[in-house]
Amino acid sequence: MLNDIFNNIAKCRYCDRSFCFDVTENKSSRRGLASSISATCKYCGSSHGSMTSNSVPAGYEVNLRFVYGMRCIGIGKSAAQTFCALMNLPPPPAKFERLYTPIFNALETASSRSMMNSKIWVKADVEKEERAPF
Numbered sequence: 705m706l707n708d709i710f711n712n713i714a715k716c717r718y719c720d721r722s723f724c725f726d727v728t729e730n731k732s733s734r735r736g737l738a739s740s741i742s743a744t745c746k747y748c749g750s751s752h753g754s755m756t757s758n759s760v761p762a763g764y765e766v767n768l769r770f771v772y773g774m775r776c777i778g779i780g781k782s783a784a785q786t787f788c789a790l791m792n793l794p795p796p797p798a799k800f801e802r803l804y805t806p807i808f809n810a811l812e813t814a815s816s817r818s819m820m821n822s823k824i825w826v827k828a829d830v831e832k833e834e835r836a837p838f
Contacts, residue, residue, distance in 0.1 A: 710743060719748040736797030737788075738764035762806035763797065770796060771803040 707727040715722045725743045730753070733740035742753035757766035774784045774796075781800040788796050797803065 706741070714743070716745040716748060716750060718750045719745060721745070721747050734794050735764055736767040737770055737794055738766050739794065762803055763799075767797040768803055768806065771800055772807050775804070775807065 707725070710727050711723045711725050714725060716724050724746045726746060727741060727743045730740040730742065735755075738755050738757040740753055740755055742751055744751040755764065757764040759765075760768060762768050770784070774780065774787075779787075781796065784796040784800065788794065
């Protein structure tokens with residue numbers, strides 16, 4: 705399906721031909737749910753590849769979001785493997801549990817910022833009420 709979509713919208717920048725691409729996945733380059741795909745021109749052989757997810761310090765964004773989602777609904781690696789199999793997805797990240805730490809750190813940072821903002825807003829409201837005439 706991706707091959708059809710790509711061929712309908714893209715033109716080779718080297719030989720200027722349309723409907724000329726073979727889009728393939730390099731399965732040996734999979735990193736959990738992130739895959740490496742490449743488009744190769746059938747005529748001139750030019751090729752361009754990319755991962756299907758952005759890279760983040762903890763690995764790939766899709767894997768981090770997947771693990772976070774699974775944890776939010778209360779399931780772990782075993783259930784995530786079953787889910788991926790049933791949905792015909794690649795297996796989840798092999799180091800599933802290793803992604804807990806960056807998720808925890810991000811949640812801790814976000815909650816701390818939220819509490820600091822709440823403190824500032826409450827303080828401003830209290831000061832505003834103290835200045836208001838009775």
